[in-house]
Amino acid sequence: MNPDLDRYEGVIGLEVHAEMLTASKIFCGCSAAFGAPPNDNTCPVCLGMPGVLPVLNRRVVEFAVRAGLAIDCRIARRNRWARKNYFYPDLCKGYQISQFELPICEGGYLDIHVDETTKRVHLTRIHMEEDTGKNIHDAHGDSSLVDFNRSGVPLLEIVSEPEMSSPAEAGAYLRKLRTLVQYLGICDGNMEEGSFRCDANVSVRLRGATELGVKVEVKNMNSFRAVEKAIAFELERQADTLDDGGHLVQETRLWDADREETRSMRSKESAHDYRYFPDPDLPPIILSEDFIETIRRALPELPDARRERFVSAFGLPAYDAEVLTSRRDLAEYFEAVVAAHGNAKAASNWIMGDIIRLIHERKLDDAPIITDWPVPAANLAALIALIDEGTISGKIAKTVFEEMLTSDESPRAIVERKGLVQMSDESAIQAVIDEVLAASPDKVAEYRGGKEKLQGFFVGQVMKATGGKANPPLVNKLLMAKLKA
Ligand SMILES: [Zn+2]
Numbered sequence: 116m117n118p119d120l121d122r123y124e125g126v127i128g129l130e131v132h133a134e135m136l137t138a139s140k141i142f143c144g145c146s147a148a149f150g151a152p153p154n155d156n157t158c159p160v161c162l163g164m165p166g167v168l169p170v171l172n173r174r175v176v177e178f179a180v181r182a183g184l185a186i187d188c189r190i191a192r193r194n195r196w197a198r199k200n201y202f203y204p205d206l207c208k209g210y211q212i213s214q215f216e217l218p219i220c221e222g223g224y225l226d227i228h229v230d231e232t233t234k235r236v237h238l239t240r241i242h243m244e245e246d247t248g249k250n251i252h253d254a255h256g257d258s259s260l261v262d263f264n265r266s267g268v269p270l271l272e273i274v275s276e277p278e279m280s281s282p283a284e285a286g287a288y289l290r291k292l293r294t295l296v297q298y299l300g301i302c303d304g305n306m307e308e309g310s311f312r313c314d315a316n317v318s319v320r321l322r323g324a325t326e327l328g329v330k331v332e333v334k335n336m337n338s339f340r341a342v343e344k345a346i347a348f349e350l351e352r353q354a355d356t357l358d359d360g361g362h363l364v365q366e367t368r369l370w371d372a373d374r375e376e377t378r379s380m381r382s383k384e385s386a387h388d389y390r391y392f393p394d395p396d397l398p399p400i401i402l403s404e405d406f407i408e409t410i411r412r413a414l415p416e417l418p419d420a421r422r423e424r425f426v427s428a429f430g431l432p433a434y435d436a437e438v439l440t441s442r443r444d445l446a447e448y449f450e451a452v453v454a455a456h457g458n459a460k461a462a463s464n465w466i467m468g469d470i471i472r473l474i475h476e477r478k479l480d481d482a483p484i485i486t487d488w489p490v491p492a493a494n495l496a497a498l499i500a501l502i503d504e505g506t507i508s509g510k511i512a513k514t515v516f517e518e519m520l521t522s523d524e525s526p527r528a529i530v531e532r533k534g535l536v537q538m539s540d541e542s543a544i545q546a547v548i549d550e551v552l553a554a555s556p557d558k559v560a561e562y563r564g565g566k567e568k569l570q571g572f573f574v575g576q577v578m579k580a581t582g583g584k585a586n587p588p589l590v591n592k593l594l595m596a597k598l599k600a
Pocket of ligand 1: 140143144145156157159161267
């Protein structure tokens with residue numbers, strides 16, 4: 116496959132299903148928690164028994180409004196439930212309670228940053244619905260079983276306009292959206308457990324064309340990387356097909372993570388196949404201004420606001436603030452370090468350098484919440500304090516940091532145990548300088564003859580002779596005095 120991708124542009128829209136962090140399910144009192152033994156969290160309502168009636172969980176509506184306000188959506192003061200009719204073994208009622216023509220939120224946008232540019236991606240809608248059960252294949256010989264624990268867990272479906280054009284933009288949008296629902300406390304964002312799921316609508320068209328191409332829905336991606344890879348594969352497959360004179364069909368394709376390809380699953384049902392109609396068991400939802408305003412006032416600090424505060428309150432560069440607020444847990448980790456010691460720029464440097472490198476190395480990027488930090492915030496703060504008070508140099512601090520990764524000791528204890536305390540005794544450093552200069556009389560002469568670059572050489576020799584422990588500003592000061600003498 117080697118299509119001329121430059122001739123085409125990708126058109127990508129994303130549908131995200133976010134499981135809401137409510138204690139109970141959307142229409143019954145069963146627990147909505149993940150991980151219980153199969154079918155433990157069920158009752159006649161979420162098993163779809165005849166004659167039962169759903170009772171709406173008020174918290175679900177609050178969460179939907181919270182999301183809508185954070186994304187600048189129009190909140191529909193009147194919205195209602197619809198039945199989405201289809202048959203599947205994990206859908207016990209034969210229909211899913213969802214929203215169709217009157218969703219709770221419409222419009223809104225997210226600003227994403229890719230390659231130094233900001234792009235605004237608009238949302239079509241956000242609606243509430245119930246999750247289905249889960250078919251379990253391959254675990255019980257030839258049988259497939261159904262676990263209804265997930266049946267009735269509340270979902271927000273967040274639908275974007277088809278305004279993204281590359282896998283990188285789709286990835287940025289998803290990360291931003293996940294960060295936002297985590298900040299809002301309405302979803303844990305766990306892609307592996309399926310509480311934050313994404314389907315992608317992907318098509319290609321000749322660059323500059325205004326008509327949309329044939330849309331393919333891609334499913335079954337359970338990490339950000341999988342979404343990006345699946346979209347990249349699909350864009351290439353479609354462009355390749357068109358270049359070969361083939362035609363594309365509207366269909367649903369599954370991402371196969373092992374073979375890194377998409378495979379056709381079924382031709383896509385069109386919307387009327389679901390025979391949506393208003394659910395007669397549930398009244399329309401009427402939202403008062405009071406209800407909405409109470410939620411608006413209680414919104415937590417959102418990523419964009421936090422980013423601005425990091426710049427204004429801590430004097431951080433905009434880039435640092437952007438990286439540090441890209442995850443709620445990372446922002447909180449940073450604030451904990453600063454609360455313990457104060458030097459915000461140093462904290463930012465350590466986190467953006469060593470901590471983020473380790474997060475990548477340990478493949479924690481996709482984890483919904485990092486709890487197992489490479490070093491606890493208090494220890495990182497203590498390490499920065501040791502540098503700031505002159506006990507160790509920045510160079511020695513790197514050695515101490517490496518030690519902290521495998522030890523529970525405090526940085527101070529490590530410094531003492533390994534004898535790494537910085538040499539700040541002038542006479543001791545002076546003695547080392549004298550030795551270094553005496554060992555290289557020719558270089559000293561060159562320096563005094565005008566080759567001032569040799570200063571770095573002398574500093575290096577002194578640091579080497581002291582095992583990196585000499586206080587660098589002091590070395591510089593004493594060395595200059597001696598050389599200029
Ligand atoms: Zn139930």
